[in-house]
Amino acid sequence: MSPAATMTMDTAERAILDVADALFYERGIAGVAMSEIRDASGVSLRRLYALYPSKRELVAAWLDDRHRRWMLWFTTAIDRHSAAGVNALLAPFDALGEWAASPGYRGCAFLNSLAETAEIDDTHKAIIADHKRSLIDHLTLLVARDLPESAAWLPAALGVLIDGAIIQSTVFETDEPIRAARRAASRLLECTS
Amino acid sequence: MSPAATMTMDTAERAILDVADALFYERGIAGVAMSEIRDASGVSLRRLYALYPSKRELVAAWLDDRHRRWMLWFTTAIDRHSAAGVNALLAPFDALGEWAASPGYRGCAFLNSLAETAEIDDTHKAIIADHKRSLIDHLTLLVARDLPESAAWLPAALGVLIDGAIIQSTVFETDEPIRAARRAASRLLECTS
DNA sequence: GTAGAGTGAGAACCATAGTTCTCACTCGGG
DNA sequence: CCCGAGTGAGAACTATGGTTCTCACTCTAC
Numbered sequence: 001m002s003p004a005a006t007m008t009m010d011t012a013e014r015a016i017l018d019v020a021d022a023l024f025y026e027r028g029i030a031g032v033a034m035s036e037i038r039d040a041s042g043v044s045l046r047r048l049y050a051l052y053p054s055k056r057e058l059v060a061a062w063l064d065d066r067h068r069r070w071m072l073w074f075t076t077a078i079d080r081h082s083a084a085g086v087n088a089l090l091a092p093f094d095a096l097g098e099w100a101a102s103p104g105y106r107g108c109a110f111l112n113s114l115a116e117t118a119e120i121d122d123t124h125k126a127i128i129a130d131h132k133r134s135l136i137d138h139l140t141l142l143v144a145r146d147l148p149e150s151a152a153w154l155p156a157a158l159g160v161l162i163d164g165a166i167i168q169s170t171v172f173e174t175d176e177p178i179r180a181a182r183r184a185a186s187r188l189l190e191c192t193s
Numbered sequence: 194m195s196p197a198a199t200m201t202m203d204t205a206e207r208a209i210l211d212v213a214d215a216l217f218y219e220r221g222i223a224g225v226a227m228s229e230i231r232d233a234s235g236v237s238l239r240r241l242y243a244l245y246p247s248k249r250e251l252v253a254a255w256l257d258d259r260h261r262r263w264m265l266w267f268t269t270a271i272d273r274h275s276a277a278g279v280n281a282l283l284a285p286f287d288a289l290g291e292w293a294a295s296p297g298y299r300g301c302a303f304l305n306s307l308a309e310t311a312e313i314d315d316t317h318k319a320i321i322a323d324h325k326r327s328l329i330d331h332l333t334l335l336v337a338r339d340l341p342e343s344a345a346w347l348p349a350a351l352g353v354l355i356d357g358a359i360i361q362s363t364v365f366e367t368d369e370p371i372r373a374a375r376r377a378a379s380r381l382l383e384c385t386s
Numbered sequence: 387g388t389a390g391a392g393t394g395a396g397a398a399c400c401a402t403a404g405t406t407c408t409c410a411c412t413c414g415g416g
Numbered sequence: 417c418c419c420g421a422g423t424g425a426g427a428a429c430t431a432t433g434g435t436t437c438t439c440a441c442t443c444t445a446c
Contacts, residue, residue: 164357
């Protein structure tokens with residue numbers, strides 16, 4: 001979940017997206033003014049608006065960027081835990097546990113953004129749904145590889161457990177829901193195999 | 194989930210809370226101006242501010258009111274499905290299915306509000322956490338009654354499945370996640386008993 | 387050297403919305 | 417009838433923040 005460099009992106013764009021990520025995640029979209037993005041990134045409002053013609057488009061670019069970075073972090077964390085001997089279908093919950101324990105954790109940026117912008121912007125909604133679909137797609141891959149005989153609904157169920165765990169860990173500010181979800185997933189795997 | 198009358202509440206308060214519920218749920222807290230609450234409820238700004246000294250306090254009163262109404266609806270729906278022969282621990286998912294299919298469904302008002310107001314208002318955060326805790330408490334009761342020998346983590350796991358199902362049904366705008374959660378819950382119950 | 391394009395700093399513009407205030411009206415009690 | 421408390425309608429005040437504009441500066445091309 002750390003800033004990533006992309007070949008085809010100049011330093012101003014990179015600075016803007018990094019700052020947007022930090023601020024939007026911490027305080028929500030409506031809680032961050034464009035002038036704060038300017039102050040924190042050092043990119044003038046003029047250039048900012050030249051790159052992103054409106055705040056909505058900046059938000060869309062941020063969500064897109066965060067989607068890529070988050071998925072990379074998530075899949076990497078799963079692989080790392082798998083390599084350490086954890087069942088690959090339980091590793092996602094260990095990854096969530098790490099995340100929830102990290103400083104500044106405020107839950108899923110995509111779910112948070114949905115509540116803020118749902119009425120206004122269909123583009124944002126689409127990006128958010130795509131993100132969650134990607135997550136489930138990845139789970140589907142893992143299931144197909146490690147537990148090919150399991151029920152067809154297993155990836156969807158794991159996805160529900162993951163999002164439920166993220167949400168509740170945010171509401172309750174504890175990782176207990178993540179551990180409960182992990183136990184439930186573990187039981188599901190036993191009963192399915 | 195329909196407006197409810199309370200003995201100790203005059204008509205103005207009731208009108209305000211009903212209107213607040215409709216508007217805040219549909220468009221989010223930030224998306225509704227106090228003047229719209231006035232227009233839709235017919236209560237002047239003066240009386241509105243006499244009853245609730247600030248928007249934040251109105252929001253708190255709304256969350257509180259909605260909590261009571263939602264829990265009543267939820268427990269009633271569970272009882273209804275149970276009476277119709279559904280396992281009481283699966284009935285919550287049938288209730289969610291009904292809810293998600295109802296017109297104007299926009300997910301959980303409490304989870305939506307959390308993203309909007311988390312930074313600002315600890316009172317709101319506390320109400321939201323209490324609401325979710327109430328939900329899990331009710332699940333705990335149901336489990337204690339119907340499956341007393343089950344694992345201690347079962348109510349928490351059901352709670353995670355429920356919130357995950359609500360969130361994903363909102364993101365994807367389909368009841369598929371609710372059905373997936375129900376299947377997972379069903380499997381958990383089998384394996385635990 | 388000079389014109390012109392691009393840029394930064396920040397003021398300006400404008401819309402929105404939370405909150406308060408003004409003023410006229412009503413209505414019950416003396 | 418008259419007073420004062422309460423109220424509605426809505427203007428007014430104020431702050432915020434998205435977006436645009438001004439002006440001075442720089443740097444390149446000729």
